[in-house]
Amino acid sequence: MGTVYEELIRRFNNENNEAAGDFWTPRDVVELMADIVFVPIADKIKDATYSCYDGACGTGGMLTVGQSRLQSLAQKYGKKVSIHLFGQEILAPVYALCKADMLLKGEGEEAEHISFGSTLSIDCNASRQFDFMLSNPPYGKSWKVDAEKMGGKKEILDTRFNVYLESGEQLSMIPRTSDGQLLFLLNNISKMKDTELGSRIAEVHNGSSIFTGDAGSGESNARRYIIENDLVEAIIAVPENMFYNTPLGTFIWILSNRKEERRKGKIQLIDATKMKSPLDKNMGKKNCEFTPEIRAEILRIFMEMEESDVSMIFDNDQFAYWSITVERPLRLRVYPDREIPSDTFKKTEELEAVRKALASVPTSTPLDDWNAFAKATKLKAAALKKIRPFITEKDSTAQPVLGEADVELRDTESVPFKYEGGIEAFMQNEVLPYAPDAWVDEKKTVIGYEISFSKYFYKPVELREMSDIIAELNTLEKQADGMIAGIMEGIS
Secondary structure, three states, X not given: OHHHHHHHHHHHHHHHOOOXXXXXXXXXXXXXXXXXXXXXXXXXXXXXXXXXXXXXXXXXXXXXXXXXXXXXXXXXXXXXXXXXXXXXXXXXHHHHHHHHHHHHOOOHHHHOOEEEOOOOOOOOOOOOOEOEEEEOOOOOOOOHHHHHHOOOHHHOOOOOOEEEXXXXXXXXXXXXXXOOHHHHHHHHHOOEOOOOOOOEEEEEEEOHHHHOOOOOOHHHHHHHHHHHOOOEEEEEEEOOOOEOOEOOOEEEEEEEOOOOHHHOOEEEEEEOOOOOEEEEEEEOOEEEEOOHHHHHHHHHHHHHOOOEOOEEEEEHHHHEEEEXXXXXXXXXXXXXXXXXXXXXXXOHHHHHHHHHHHHOOOOOOOOOOHHHHXXXXXOOHHHHHHHHHHHEEEOOOOOEEEEEEOHHHOEEEEEEOOOOOHHHHHXXXXXXXXXXXXXXXXXXXXXXXXXXXXXXXXXXXXXXXXXXHHHHHHHHHHHHHXXXXXXXXXXX
């Protein structure tokens, strides 16, 4: 029933260009996610009850595929398991269909576990934790309505999205309201079990979740929290045009709070963008798929932690950096004879007092040193602040103004955690040779995290040898000469 509904929705959305991703995820992608969530712990399955959750469940496809996969693996290992499915859906017709589908399958108890409403603002499973979580949350979609229901973006105190570091510093992970996909991942993380098996998560996102947001932003802070808590096992880059109504490339996050020893402190990146099989006929934007053979190969690469051209393994701090603010001193040259506007001061006598003070400055006072000149005027700081814009100009040859930076020369730099020697060495090597007077404003230093697949998997196009190009041009020239000769003979 769910599959039929999905096909109808896909065809309907092809005509009016709506986002079919609101309703379901291609089954080949779901199968891959289920493989990577369940297969690694198949030998740890016990005669027990397990739970599977999807906070953006749509028609419930991920839940039923997850249920089927866990049951088949349990049977393979001679275990008897029971599985409870939990989900939440915001679109009323889709929510109703998900419940109806489960009822028709004879799973009335599980249908009771499907909740209606927005997972972000009305978490219907706030007190629950789950063994397995698979989800394809909306990405590139505004969550402004949810933010307003939660008291406004700046007032959100939900502990799913706000945490405290060991230092006591509060880390807000609230992203921009135009895209709330990372909030769904944080919601799942908040529901991880502290058990021997722990919890495993597979979640689909677009590229925004891995690199959007500067250091200190909600998106970067979310990545920082997830990575510093060593929850990410792998991220898999999926081919473009894998989803029905979007051509964008996507990424599958694989998380666990019970990593194998060999995975601790590390993240595996798998570039599966070229691992695809073309469809005989496009289904909306979807023109390719993961065949069982391709899924098996991706699973093998993951399970073996293979390092190759399409699989790389990095330490967690490979993705961390300091965002530093590099300051340059303000340098001013003084022009004491310049006119000060009459409305600079409320009282005329104040202006006259300032003019007398400027006139009384000893001629020996250097005009390329604002600090010395200001001291010589014997004026109060408030008066100096008012007149300085009128009697000074920036001059790179002047002396630095003590304690003041030139905002126009201010710059920010990203220093990788892996940079040998850290920030100090970066300044010595990369900045001070070109700006000897620069310094770092340590109060503005912020930690950021981002993951760039293109940085690690980009392969530059190999340029052809000049001799090959010349040889091809000569061949083409001879062919052209032959064609012209033939044409001329025909004319004659």
